[in-house]
Amino acid sequence: MSLQQKIDRITDILRRDDGISGAMHYTEQTSWVLFLKFLDDYESEKEDEAVLSGKDYQPVLDKEHRWGNWACPKTSNGKLDITKVRTGDDLTDYVNNELFPYLKAFATITTADPKSFTYKIGGIFQYLDNKVASGHTLREVLDIIDTLNFQSSDEMFELSHVYEGLLQNMGDAGGYAGEFYTPRAVIRSIVNVIDPQPGQSIYDAAAGSCGFLVQAFEHLKAQKDKLNTDQWDFIQRDTFFGYEKTSLAYVMGMMNMILHGIESPNLYRGNTLTQNIRDIQEKDRYDIILANPPFGGKEKSQIQQNFPIQSNATELLFLQHFMKTLKVGGKAAIVVPEGVLFQTNSAFKQVKQELLENFNLHTILSLPAGVFLPYSGVKTNVLFFERSGGTSDVWYYECEPEQKLTKNKPITDGHLKEFVELYASRETTELSWTVPFSKLTEDYDLSAKNPAKQKDAEHLAPSDILKQIRTKEKLVSGLLDEIESLLVEK
Structure with a gap:
């Protein structure tokens, strides 16, 4: 049975449980069980490495709360020890009243290093609870998860893909896929052209399930054979930063990063927009910013006070935040709704004026309608800019699939292949063109108008x-x- 089949089997089992209702619940509940099995395999691997190197390793979890003791205790021949295994009410009571309180307490350890694995575990379980009502149902789930081996690189690779599928299903079912889950074809294309390098800090202030940060890690991991120990440690501990407002997305994002192999992601729960951007200094800035911030929302006047150009449109506030948090020489790629480009009222015009005059807005990728279905049919664009002086001209690329995008026919890597290939050269084609700075500042309407499609009046x-x-x-x-x-x- 493949890993995907095992996860599908778990989903079917959880659907029968009285405490589970819908994709959001079974993804969340599968996640915490997967994570604890992953943690046990991770700890076992660290212990083996310590023995070989003659060093000591202090496990994060104490013996009583490790997987091999409470979830699936074994006999000497490796079989499930039926004399020790918990099930039914005994299992539920232990998980609810002992295991979860123990894990949640990690977040309150004042002496813990915020970058430590211990602290990250506390951050995850602080916002989680066991929702599986039946201990017998949970027993079935544990037995399936126990067959997985996260010390196998092949199985970890497969898990990362399967988990991405779970997150997408949860986003779709929750009705907010656009906020929670950005299509991976879009993310891969953006990361490929931005090309993050070892030693750079990478930031997403609206992290969701952390797709941008995970893909940036995969991009860097491909270079692992060329990196020294210090460079790899920097990638693991000091490269990835993010904020997420909602507790569920924060938990899923944290797990997504750890399950992909980022041992110490710097992800924090909070509303990014509560920060006064006037207080941001150079030490608070990042080399690379990748984000798909929520759009269409409205912020209260109290939040708007944190921004020099006030607006209740969340997309405009986030754009100001990203401009302020980008290092000198840094690169950003931000997904925005079409309205940001064509609206020319006071706030929109002022923000775009600052973007054009103080940043190099060199590329705008026009995405087709339907990219974020079923969450939203709103047309979106990706702004690529650098903190390296003002804009001289803007290269536009219009992604135009032959068929209309739908939930069942999403955007693919193939749709964006030409954009990735042309990004560096900024070549003019039927789908790409360049507009000089002087034309853009006439009315600050930045919307993509392909001249190849404009008919002479x-x-x-x-x-x-x-x-x-x-x-x-x-x-x-x-x-x-x-x-x-x-x-x-x-």
């Missing part, structure tokens, strides 16, 4: 225009007469 003489109007009027009059005669006959 036909300039007619006034008399010809009148003839066309009279001809159309006669057609309309004739249609109205036909409709009237049909009504009279009835």
